[in-house]
Amino acid sequence: MAPLFGLHGFGLHGSVRCEGVRPGDRLASGPGTVRGAAVEADDLRHVLESVREFLRAEVVPLEEQIEEQDAIPESVVAQCKAMGLYGFAIPEQYGGLGLDMVEEVQLAIELGWTSPALRSLFGTNNGIAGHVLLEGGTEEQKKAWLPRLASGEVTASFGLTEADAGSDPSSLRTAARRDGDGWVLDGAKRYITNSPVADVIMVFARSDPAATGSRGISAFLVPRDTPGLSVGPKDKKMGQHGAWTADVVLDGVRVPADAVIGGEEGVDQGFRIAAKCLAHGRLHIAALCVGIAARLVHETVEFAKTREQGGRPIARFQLIQGLVADSVTEYRAGRAMVLDAARSFDDGSDRIAGPSAAKYFCSEMVGRVADRAVQVHGGAGYMRGVTVERLYRDVRLFRIYEGTSQIQQVIVARDALGPAARD
Template sequence: MDPSDLADVLASVRTFIRNEVVPLEEKIDAEDAVPPEIVAACKAMGLYGFAIPEEHGGLGLSMTEEVQLAFELGWTTPALRSLFGTNNGIAGQVLITGGTEEQRRDWLPRLASGEVTASFGLTEADAGSDPSTLSTSARRDGTDWVINGSKRYITNSPLADVIMVFARTDPDAPGNRGISTFLVPAGTPGLGIGPRDHKMGQFGAWTADVHLDDVRVPADALVGGEDGLHRGFVTAARCLAHGRVHIAALCVGMAARLVQESVEFASTREQGGKAIASFQLIQGLIADSVTDHYAGRATVLEVARAYDAGTDRIQGPSAAKYFASEMVGRVADRAVQIHGGAGYMRGVPVERFYRDARLFRIYEGTSQIQQVIIARQALGKAARG
């Protein structure tokens, strides 16, 4: 994208978030829903397709451009980004990286416009960060595929129009081999969505279990066609690497908001007749958070550049996601501490962000999974004994 066009997009999103979304944060948290007018505005702004190629109706942002947008999105409740995150991220990337040209033409324009919402159906009760134990199965029946199994914590599944379902198509293949991906539209007989999960935080971002009971889909539902058979793990890995850089940037944006909340509170809250900002121990907490934010932002921008160059799409994304998700947790904790008792009260932004931030260390691969990926990339064969 032309730099001036990107600047316009970022400015528009910044204004929208700070003027329209931030005043609604408490309402979104209390009602566990994003108001329809905000959803409509996101569609009109092209946010449902920021990472989808221009030829398919999206904005076609590079990773370096996308993380700058995510910095802005991180300023407010994660529920906003969750509305369109799967379309651009882990679900949409399934088609961008692994779909046939026909599948891309059919689905991507509708994802980009927001006409269709997609979900990424990988996680199971016994197969989370490591999909090698995935048990959902798909077997051929004539020219169709029949899918059976269950998925857990699937983002946007209660409102999804299509779910990218990962299933084992070769039961004899070891580990992460023999897994394929299928496009399963909502309303397909045998596809069931459980009740919405009641989470610790990130209210307004909906997740639920997905159940597949003899779900029958045609041959063209296999992502990538016959060339995509048994390549589901490769597709998932690529999608998750993209998502990790994005989530890292989102954490940086949230850290920026937490720093501002901390600075504003410390500058106005008085103890003993003077602002607590004059206390050196408070200054130390804020200095640590400012430094964390700087480090996270620099890391994400460098990793995004390497991702765009194609020089690192494994270790860098994991390192960025690991550092930034842990970093924002520290910044959120300090923000609550700076606020004192007020920081523990509902209705105070830092209390809500403290709950929201905790999930970043879990999804798109836990911090422990990122450690394994980073170490194995650094150590090579030695890491495997």
């Protein structure tokens, strides 16, 4: 499918007037609304334009408030739920919009125009947490939880990272032991997105203590109110204020046998499930980075046009033009790469190296674009309250989570080199 969102001029969003589209209109499936898996071109255009208008009219004016208060206003959360944004990647049969990957990355690019904390609200439901159920859940588990994830009634978290198990999940230490007809979980998870507000956490634990590496890991569906599960205080982060993370502690958490993702057949399948979820998430994050790069270029261009030095706009200086040209070029390269990787993801020809390459390039790219944006702004770019200063801090995280840039390098290189790159 060709890209459908309007990128005006050299690839930046202009103002959009969406006739008949209002912030709050529901995007997901249902009577009289956009339909799911086979989203028609006009329907997708409606979704993207509606989201674009919502971001510019409702969210962008609140960016400084979100930054200062470290919270998304409840009115915005309610609108995101009403629009169906909590379920854009969840299939229509479970109450979501059912976007394929090409469509999803276009939406993610739109979402990148504003504070990444907004997307984080519903990112886990659509991404790594929701995909645990989509990739490995039983039909009963999907029916019980996915409709509630899609509506925003329930928020899910992805409980994989630990103090000594981040980019390499095979070294996790959280343990799961059989106890009668159920399981008991003990351990701790770190930096878990949305855990302070989560209703359910997808917990990865080693279910076979004799196994090593990627073997013997299972995923468990653990409701927040399960005795023995506790969530620590919110982390104080460099950026992405309004997106909450915290530690999760499991102390003798007892869950029934049907809490294993995939049921009995899902035991020891946790690493496989996590790998698939992360591949999907990496491509989504790559697209988000492209959207943020578009906003950064926009801010850079507008500043260069209006800031004067020596009685003329700095946009006339060729060294400034060079910085802008580099950022525009990298933005366009990232966008093309994401769309190409999404097409390969959808047709099944590449769901490993392509997402990793896209995430690696785009997360590094948006960091360079942010750095140039601050440079063009000069002293103003170093001041709190200026958009590019906030985004400069926000984008640093993308090179770390969902697998560091170094992990992506390893994945891409091993795919290219094959057995020669492995022990």
